[in-house]
Amino acid sequence: xxxxxxxxxxxxxxxxxxxxxxxxxxxxxxxxxxxxxxxxxxxxxxxxxxxxxxxxxxxxxxxxxxxxxxxxxxxxxxxxxxxxxxxxxxxxxxxxxxxxxxxxxxxxxxxxxxxxxxxxxxxxxxxxxxxxxxxxxxxxxxxxxxxxxxxxxxxxxxxxxxxxxxxxxxxxxxxxxxxxxxxxxxxxxxxxxxxxxxxxxxxxxxxxxxxxxxxxxxxxxxxxxxxxxxxxxxxxxxxxxxxxxxxxxxxxxxxxxxxxxxxxxxxxxxxxxxxxxxxxxxxxxxxxxxxxxxxxxxxxxxxxxxxxxxxxxxxxxxxxxxxxxxxxxxxxxxxxxxxxxxxxxxxxxxxxxxxxxxxxxxxxxxxxxxxxxx
Numbered sequence: 001x002x003x004x005x006x007x008x009x010x011x012x013x014x015x016x017x018x019x020x021x022x023x024x025x026x027x028x029x030x031x032x033x034x035x036x037x038x039x040x041x042x043x044x045x046x047x048x049x050x051x052x053x054x055x056x057x058x059x060x061x062x063x064x065x066x067x068x069x070x071x072x073x074x075x076x077x078x079x080x081x082x083x084x085x086x087x088x089x090x091x092x093x094x095x096x097x098x099x100x101x102x103x104x105x106x107x108x109x110x111x112x113x114x115x116x117x118x119x120x121x122x123x124x125x126x127x128x129x130x131x132x133x134x135x136x137x138x139x140x141x142x143x144x145x146x147x148x149x150x151x152x153x154x155x156x157x158x159x160x161x162x163x164x165x166x167x168x169x170x171x172x173x174x175x176x177x178x179x180x181x182x183x184x185x186x187x188x189x190x191x192x193x194x195x196x197x198x199x200x201x202x203x204x205x206x207x208x209x210x211x212x213x214x215x216x217x218x219x220x221x222x223x224x225x226x227x228x229x230x231x232x233x234x235x236x237x238x239x240x241x242x243x244x245x246x247x248x249x250x251x252x253x254x255x256x257x258x259x260x261x262x263x264x265x266x267x268x269x270x271x272x273x274x275x276x277x278x279x280x281x282x283x284x285x286x287x288x289x290x291x292x293x294x295x296x297x298x299x300x301x302x303x304x305x306x307x308x309x310x311x312x313x314x315x316x317x318x319x320x321x322x323x324x325x326x327x328x329x330x331x332x333x334x335x336x337x338x339x340x341x342x343x344x345x346x347x348x349x350x351x352x353x354x355x356x357x358x359x360x361x362x363x364x365x366x367x368x369x370x371x372x373x374x
Contacts, residue, residue, distance in 0.1 A: 009055035012149050012210040018266035020228055028120030030057040033230040038238055042233035043325045047198055051218055054200065056210055059115040059123025061130060065139035068112045070271070075133035076104065076116075077256060083108035088176040088193060089350055092256055093126055099252040100259070101246065102126050105193060107178045115178075115189070115204075118145075119246045151208025153217050153226070154237075161221040162201055166190060168246035172200075180290065184216035195234065196365055197241025214301030216220030220313075231246040236322050238323060239331065242293065242364030248304060248319045249291060255279065258287045258335070259326040262364070289316060290341035293365055294358040296321075296330035300351035302358065307350040308334050315340045318349060324365060331365050332358070 008031040017024065024363035033054065036042060045051050054317040063072055078091035088145040092100050102122040107115040118126040125144045154161055157171050157187035167177055168190045178191040186209050194200035204289035205213055218226065235245070244250050249259055256279070257267050265279050295301050307314060321332030332349070340347060343362050348355040 003372070004147055007256075009057065009146070011054055012207050013054045013056065013151075013214055014250060016211050016214055017054065017228075017240070021229070021320045022219055022230060025231070027231055028057055028146055030120055033228070035230040035232045036228045038221065039230075039232035039236060041324050042227060042229040043236050044239055045225065045227040045288045046198055046229060047326055048156070049225040049227075050157040050161055050200075050232070052214060052221070053154065053229050054210070054214070055151040055152050056207075057120035058147070058150055059116075059118035059120065059126060059143070059145040060150070061118060061123075061127055062109075062113065062142040062144060062206065063116060063134070063139055064113045064142065065137070066112055067138040070115055070135035071134045071139040072106065072114055072116070073269060074137075074271060074273045075130055075257045076106065077265045077275065079266045080106045080108060084202065085110055087174075088191065090101035090176075092261070092264055092305060093129060094255070095252060095280060095281070096281055098255040100246075100250045100254055100256065100277045101115040101129060101249055101252065102246060105288075107191065108179075108317075109178065109189075113237055115182055117191060122246060147207050149205050149207050149213070150202060151210055151213045151217065151364035152194060152200060152202045154194045154196040154198050154229075155226075156199060157221070157224050157226070158198070161217065161224060161226060162168055162190075165216055165220055172275040173306055175199075183213055186212060188213070191350050194245055196237040197243070197364065198237075198368055200278065221289075235320075236325060239320050239333065240324055240326055240364065240366040242333070244291075244333075247322060252290075253334075255282055255287070257282050257291050257292060260291045287338055289335040290364075291319070292336055292341045293317075293361045293363040294321075294333055294334055294347070294349070296332065296349060296356055296358045298358075300349075300354065301330050302334070302349040302351060302354045302356070304331035308336055309348045309350065309373070310337070310340045310345075311336065311354065315347060320335055326366050333363070
């Protein structure tokens with residue numbers, strides 16, 4: 001059920017979005033812009049030029065202390081201890097049965113200081129879980145989710161727009177790296193990460209400074225055609241890039257191996273972590289379902305929840321789908337039985353009670369050359 005607007009969180013940029021003509025919706029307990037000028041136009045701006053995103057609804061959880069690395073290694077499936085200072089890793093926090101509680105990005109800010117970024121709708125759950133899992137370790141959690149604004153610029157022109165505004169050396173900032181510096185004269189953390197499949201940066205600042213960072217980027221990028229981008233185009237961009245969305249591709253009933261993200265799980269790391277036993281069993285015995293990409297060959301869009309059939313047998317369900325603005329064809333992600341997940345396999349999606357042919361293809365659908373990671 002959608003909450004009334006006065007019960008929702010709003011970001012420091014709410015007035016900026018309203019002044020820009022954004023259409024606002026509830027998302028993850030927040031009032032957020034879903035689009036400004038239109039999803040197609042915003043999507044193409046990011047693929048061709050650059051787009052601005054307000055991501056201040058995300059959770060920012062700082063973990064610090066002598067045992068911070070060991071404590072996080074026991075709390076999540078990856079091994080943050082292996083990170084060099086200034087680097088990041090994609091990770092997940094799972095339940096004891098291996099089901100995904102949330103997917104995360106973990107940044108190492110110092111030898112004993114980390115930043116964990118969680119999804120908006122799960123931020124409180126992840127914060128509570130980390131507090132519980134850090135107990136007994138020399139490590140403390142500082143949840144600054146409601147004290148941090150996060151603004152992103154994504155697209156092929158992102159670096160050239162941001163560079164004149166910051167003292168961070170963007171040329172040496174690798175993909176999945178973070179640096180402390182100034183942006184538009186304001187203290188900031190600048191990360192080369194994103195959720196679009198393009199090069200880009202995410203800028204963390206104090207809550208009240210979000211509008212200042214947004215205005216500086218909008219002014220600097222105006223001549224290049226930078227545009228604000230809402231959740232609608234963010235979803236089509238991440239879907240083309242084959243990136244999972246919690247609540248669609250990831251949930252408590254799904255484990256990392258089923259989502260094709262077994263590489264994130266570091267079973268070889270020393271020490272126990274929550275979910276290790278269950279994930280070792282899955283790695284040993286195999287998965288019950290497999291996340292795949294689909295190119296729809298017939299008429300219609302495969303939407304979330306639509307059934308997928310292999311012949312007369314129900315094999316799975318669509319998790320996300322859209323008409324790809326970049327590729328010009330309908331695309332989807334779906335879970336299917338492992339035996340039906342090889343590229344080239346033909347399946348049928350039930351679109352409004354009509355069976356529509358679709359081909360299993362490798363993910364991602366779209367991939368742009370990225371800066372080197374090392």
